[in-house]
Structures are given as structure tokens and as C-alpha cells.
Amino acid sequence: MWPRYPQRSRRKYPERSDVLMRSILILQIDGSPSANGIWPIALPIALGLVAVYLLLPRPRPYPVVWGSAAAGLAILLGGWFLIRRGIAFPENVLFYAFSAIAIVAGGLLITQRNPVRAALSFALVVLSTCGLFLLQAAPFLMAATVIVYAGAIIVTFIFVIMLAQQAGPSDADDRSREPLLSCVAGFVLMASLLFVLFRDADSKMPSFKAPTFDPAALDDLVTRTRNAAQENSASEIARTLRDTEAFQEYWQAAAADRGSSESRDLTIALESLRTHWQAWKTSGEAQPMKSTLLHLVALAEAMRSQRNGNGDPRMPAENVAALGGSLFTDYLIPVELGGTLLLVATIGAIAITGRRAGELR
Amino acid sequence: MSQLPSLYNYLTVGAILFTLGMIGFLARRNLIVMFLSAEMMLQGAAINLVAFARYRGNLQGQAFTLFIITVAACEAAIALALILMLYRSRRSLDVSLWQELREPGQEPTVDDEPLPPAPAEAPLPKLTPAGLEPTQPQEASHV
Numbered sequence: 001m002w003p004r005y006p007q008r009s010r011r012k013y014p015e016r017s018d019v020l021m022r023s024i025l026i027l028q029i030d031g032s033p034s035a036n037g038i039w040p041i042a043l044p045i046a047l048g049l050v051a052v053y054l055l056l057p058r059p060r061p062y063p064v065v066w067g068s069a070a071a072g073l074a075i076l077l078g079g080w081f082l083i084r085r086g087i088a089f090p091e092n093v094l095f096y097a098f099s100a101i102a103i104v105a106g107g108l109l110i111t112q113r114n115p116v117r118a119a120l121s122f123a124l125v126v127l128s129t130c131g132l133f134l135l136q137a138a139p140f141l142m143a144a145t146v147i148v149y150a151g152a153i154i155v156t157f158i159f160v161i162m163l164a165q166q167a168g169p170s171d172a173d174d175r176s177r178e179p180l181l182s183c184v185a186g187f188v189l190m191a192s193l194l195f196v197l198f199r200d201a202d203s204k205m206p207s208f209k210a211p212t213f214d215p216a217a218l219d220d221l222v223t224r225t226r227n228a229a230q231e232n233s234a235s236e237i238a239r240t241l242r243d244t245e246a247f248q249e250y251w252q253a254a255a256a257d258r259g260s261s262e263s264r265d266l267t268i269a270l271e272s273l274r275t276h277w278q279a280w281k282t283s284g285e286a287q288p289m290k291s292t293l294l295h296l297v298a299l300a301e302a303m304r305s306q307r308n309g310n311g312d313p314r315m316p317a318e319n320v321a322a323l324g325g326s327l328f329t330d331y332l333i334p335v336e337l338g339g340t341l342l343l344v345a346t347i348g349a350i351a352i353t354g355r356r357a358g359e360l361r
Numbered sequence: 362m363s364q365l366p367s368l369y370n371y372l373t374v375g376a377i378l379f380t381l382g383m384i385g386f387l388a389r390r391n392l393i394v395m396f397l398s399a400e401m402m403l404q405g406a407a408i409n410l411v412a413f414a415r416y417r418g419n420l421q422g423q424a425f426t427l428f429i430i431t432v433a434a435c436e437a438a439i440a441l442a443l444i445l446m447l448y449r450s451r452r453s454l455d456v457s458l459w460q461e462l463r464e465p466g467q468e469p470t471v472d473d474e475p476l477p478p479a480p481a482e483a484p485l486p487k488l489t490p491a492g493l494e495p496t497q498p499q500e501a502s503h504v
Contacts, residue, residue, distance in 0.1 A: 052381075056388055059474040082373070099374040106378050106401055110385030115393050115454075122397045125378070129404045132374065136415040138423050141430075145407075148430050152400070152437050159441060160393055163448050168479025172391040172455035175472060182387035190380035197372055319420060326420045327427065338431040345435035349442040 040081035041194050047074035048107075049187040055111035056179040059169070071107060075100065091135060098131035113173045115160045123153050140320045222300045229293035237289060269296050371412035379405030392444045392454045396437075403433050 047070050054067035083096060105124035112118045126149040133142040164172070176182075231237045269292060276288045327335055378401055385398030407426045414422025444454070451458045457470050 052384060059476050082370075095370065099370070102374060103377050103381070106381040109394070109397060109401060110381060110389060115391055118391075118394045118397055122401065125401055125404060129378075129408060132371065132408055133411055136371065136411050138411050138414070138426070141407075141411060141423055141426055144427065144430055148434055149400075152434070155437070155441060156393060156397065159444065163444075164391070164393065164454055169476045170453070170455070171457065171472065171476070172453060174476055175390055175457075176388045177390055177457065177470065179388050182384055185387065186380045186384035189383065190376060193376040193380070194373060197369055197376065319423075323420050323423055323427075326424055331424050331428075334428060338428055341435050342431060345438045349438040352439070352442040353445050 038195065041191060041198060044074045044078035044081065045187050045191045045194070047071075047077065048190075049183050052107065052111065052187075053179055053183045055107075056176040056183070057111070057113040057174050058176055058179065059174055067111070071104075075104065094131065095135055098128040098135070102128040102132070115164050115173065116157070119153055119156050119160060122156075123149075126153070137319060139318075140323055222297055225293050225300075226297050229290045229297065231290075232286070237286060237293075266296070266299050269299055368412055368416045371415075372409055375405040375408035375412065377405070378402070378408065390456050392447065392456055395456065396440050396444065399440075400433060400437070403429055 051067050051070035051074055054062045054070060055064070079096070079100070102125050105121045105128065109118050109121040109125065112121060126145060130142045130145050133139075133145065228237045273289070273292045273296065276292050279285060280289055382398045382400075382402035382405060385401070386395050389395055389398065407429050410422040410426045410429070412422075414420060414426075447459065448454055457472075460470055463469070
């Protein structure tokens, strides 16, 4: 029997959507099956809306305790629903810590009435974003963001010190423009984004995931192909491969993986296998079949060695050199355009500020 | 089975940062805070791009994020220059002072509620004069 043939439409990664699905499932068990997992998203977002609305600056502010309580509750609920329970890998802990700091500091940025504190919160947002970059194997981006935004924040500080030093409340800092409407707009956008994300993580639509790459099944396929390539006659090969249609279909599935370069090679090899197959049916020639099968094995092993246990492509942590190579080969013209844009922006900034005061009146 | 954070977790963080920045840009009236909120929206987009770069195992997302940083630097230069000009002409960072630039049919923003009074300055401490009044008139120096 051909072992472990996957049902292609039903098979999917157990890992990919694990968190989100589990968090949704918890609530479904708790008795809202018809809601289809909408409450784990809607409840923290509604609380966040209330919190930001209460905390936005206005001439007669609500007590800070109410808004802070709502914000804390929203963050706790969101964490409770979204964080997977499981082994606390360092990457997990770091990810949740960095994202929590980024979100809290982002909330502080938009609710602090003092622009100095807003700039400090923005520094926190940038630093935790750099942590997230580092978790995603982007060390050069981390360094570049720190350097560029450190400069930006220092300049902002200079501006705040220069311009925003009024004593007492001011129109700029103590009023908000349509706080209810802007909160509703923002949080409705957030809810729809998150809901689409979660539904996609939950659904069987292959928009983000390739449901076909299963490391164990690929290993099995490779073993079988290697065995078949060691047979001598064409009929032996056919017997080892058994279900040739399913065999081809599964190789095709392994090849249709996210348009990577190795999958392109796999597709080409598969095409030549098909032509040899037809040739074998008429002539009984086995040798080209065998060499193609061996080629397939080599390609699959190369592909396997570039994937981690999830079937995700491996991204080396030391990719600065590769990024530089990519920038100066694939993106040479955009890099030049970016440099020109910086020059134009510098000239523009000088031209704008170089005028006399009062000319704009 | 993997337990590591997946693409969706990073996309979630990016979406939250982006929308928070949008709320800040819409609701706040200080030009500098609006600028910071726009920068935070860019950070959310950059997180998305880097997450996709990691997910697909190539460097295109990271290269694109570098261009985002470039454009953000240009935007910062121009925005701060404009803020400086606007401040020079109105002596305030309030963006509603420029509301005559709005569309023809729009209602103007009117601030009904008065601002709270400024907190009173803490009075300076009154010190009791130390020392004694000289009894004799001070001698003029003839040196």
C-alpha cells in the first residue's frame, strides 16, 4: 500500500494556526459556538476603545483610573485569549514582552498630553519594534532603525523643547479633535483587520499557508523514490512506485510550495519525469527514469535541508551580507532613487525653513 | 509541533500599532504628536513586512523595510521643517489654527469648553531676615 497519502484539501499545518485556533476554541467550548470566535477579538477591542476614549486629553478629563483600568483589562483579556498556553520558549517570552511593551507605549503615545512624554513613549515603541525585528532575523534593520530613529527622536526632543514650552494648559495639548469618532474609526479598522487575520488563520483557504509541505510525508516520498531508483527494470520501478498518479500528484504538491526557487527546479524535474514516463510506456527504457528519480531525490533533500521542522524556509540569522548583496544587485535603482529622495528632502527642508518668519502669514 | 510565534502574531502586533497611530493622528491636535503617530503607523507596516520576509525565507521584505526607513527619514525632515514654519507664523502647535484650509462644506471646529485654569505657581518661601539691624549708622569709607 502507498503509505500516508495526505488528503490535500484537508491537510494543513497543525502549528501554523495553533495559537489562534486554540484561543478561539476555548471560547467556543465555553458556550458561544455561533459567535465563531468573534468575542476574543471584539471584547478586548471594545475595552481598548473605551480606554483610549477615556484617556484622550480633553479640558475636563475623566478620572485616569477608569481609562487605565479599561486599558489594563483590555490587555489582560487580549493576552488571555491570544497567548497560547504551552512551553515557555525564550522566543515566546521575548515576543510577548516586546509586543506588550510596544502596544502599551503606543497607547501612551496617543494619550499623553505632554509631548515630551509622547516622544519618550515613541522611543519605547521603536525599541520594542527593534526587538521584534531581531526576533525575526533582521539584525541590520534593527541597527538601522535604532540609529535613524534615535536621531529622529533627538530632533523631536529639540523641537519640543524649542516650541512646546508653554506654561499651563494649551489648545494643542489639552483638546482632542472628535475623540469618539476617531476612536471608533480606528478600532473598527483594528477589529476588521484582526478578524480577517484570525479567520484566515482558522480557515482552509491557502492564502497564507501552503498546505502541502509535510516533512514526514516528504521524507517518506523521498525514501520510496530512492528505492524505486535502485530497481533495475521498468516494471520493477512501476511496482515500487505503485500508484503513479498519486505519486505524481504528491510530488506536484511538494513542488507547488510558495514559489520558491527549489520548487521551480522540482517542477522542471517532474516534467522530465512525466516525459520519461510516457517514453517508458512505449519503449520500456528504464535508465532515464532512474536518473530523473535520483535527481528528484537530490532536489528534495536539498529542499528538506533548507526547511525547519515546520516546513518553513530557514532564514539565517547572519543575513546582513545577503541583504547588502540583494540591495546592490536586485534593488540598485531603488537604492539610487532613495538616495536622490533623501537629497531632495534635505534641499526641500532647507528651502522651507530658510524663509523669513512671518512670510507665510 | 511548533510552539513558536507564527506569522499571525506579528501581523497582529503590526495591525494594532498601525491603528493606534491612526487614532493618534486623527484625534490629537499637537503637530508633533501627530508626527509621532504617523511614524508609529510606519513602524506597524515595517513589522508586517519583516514578518513576511521571515515567513517566506527571502530578503525582499527586509529590503522594502529599508526603503520605508529612508522615506520615513525624508518625511521627518520635511514634516519638522513644516512644523517649524507653521509654529513661526501662529506661535502655537495647535493644528486647528489652520482650519481655514478645510473643504468648503465643512463645519469649523469650535472649542466650546473652556480650558482649565493654569495651576497656580507655588509661592516662593518667605524667609525671615537674618542678622541684626546695625545700631550705628554705617561709617562712610574714606579709603
